[in-house]
Amino acid sequence: MKTVLAETTAQSPVDVYDIDGLKVAEDLDRYGATLIPKLLQADECRALATLYEDDRRFRSRVVMARHGFGSGEYKYFSYPLPASIQQLRTAFYPALAEIANRWNQTMGIDVRYPSTHAEYLRRCHVAGQLRPTPLLLRYGAGDYNCLHQDLYGEHVFPLQMAILLSQPGKDFTGGEFVLTEQRPRMQSRAEVVPLQQGDAVIFAVHHRPVEGARGVYRVMMRHGVSRIRTGQRHTLGIIFHDAQ
Ligand SMILES: O=C(O)CCC(=O)C(=O)O
Numbered sequence: 001m002k003t004v005l006a007e008t009t010a011q012s013p014v015d016v017y018d019i020d021g022l023k024v025a026e027d028l029d030r031y032g033a034t035l036i037p038k039l040l041q042a043d044e045c046r047a048l049a050t051l052y053e054d055d056r057r058f059r060s061r062v063v064m065a066r067h068g069f070g071s072g073e074y075k076y077f078s079y080p081l082p083a084s085i086q087q088l089r090t091a092f093y094p095a096l097a098e099i100a101n102r103w104n105q106t107m108g109i110d111v112r113y114p115s116t117h118a119e120y121l122r123r124c125h126v127a128g129q130l131r132p133t134p135l136l137l138r139y140g141a142g143d144y145n146c147l148h149q150d151l152y153g154e155h156v157f158p159l160q161m162a163i164l165l166s167q168p169g170k171d172f173t174g175g176e177f178v179l180t181e182q183r184p185r186m187q188s189r190a191e192v193v194p195l196q197q198g199d200a201v202i203f204a205v206h207h208r209p210v211e212g213a214r215g216v217y218r219v220m221m222r223h224g225v226s227r228i229r230t231g232q233r234h235t236l237g238i239i240f241h242d243a244q
């Protein structure tokens, strides 16, 4: 399936991402995560990171240490979302919904996701999950994001995306994106996703199916960020369900 991102910003040409060509489904099935290189250009990343200062864009700010979530802060966008974020959310959803539906079938879960994001949001909104979840995160030296799952109500779309907006090695050091998977009655496995500026990672929000010798089982997934050693790191998070 081809995902077309029309004009992610005024400067950017139309980009076409061939989701099949990038082995998105294959990686997600094997590892629970996949990396999409250079989804955004450096100038788009800088423009998005700069939005962090513009409080008119956001519905709320979370200081992570106050909640035991880690150290650093983030802000949830208000509706209407910035056009580039709205486009990313809409454009990536259909291909991810196909994977999510296949996973649910494999795991014996009877929830199915509609083919358009607009339709899925209607389902969230009818259930009272009305608040937008796309967010910008900002970390400084010493900050980190504890392993977590982004669940905001009954309706959870099982895949999400994060885009690194800062340049590792230059804007910051440390601060690796980390995923863990907890298999039933087994020790946990960790995976570090080596993101460059503008790269996206798509990953499982809460669980995913794994084929074992005795059939399919579910592994629990969590994600977080290791300690930022120096500098400042910004990320854009795109979650497909809305929040209560
Ligand atoms: O900063 C990161 O890389 C992780 C962000 C995150 O937890 C999210 O987007 O849900």
Ligand SMILES: [Fe+2]
Pocket (backbone or CB within 6 Å): 148, 149, 150, 223, 237
């Ligand atoms: Fe998260």
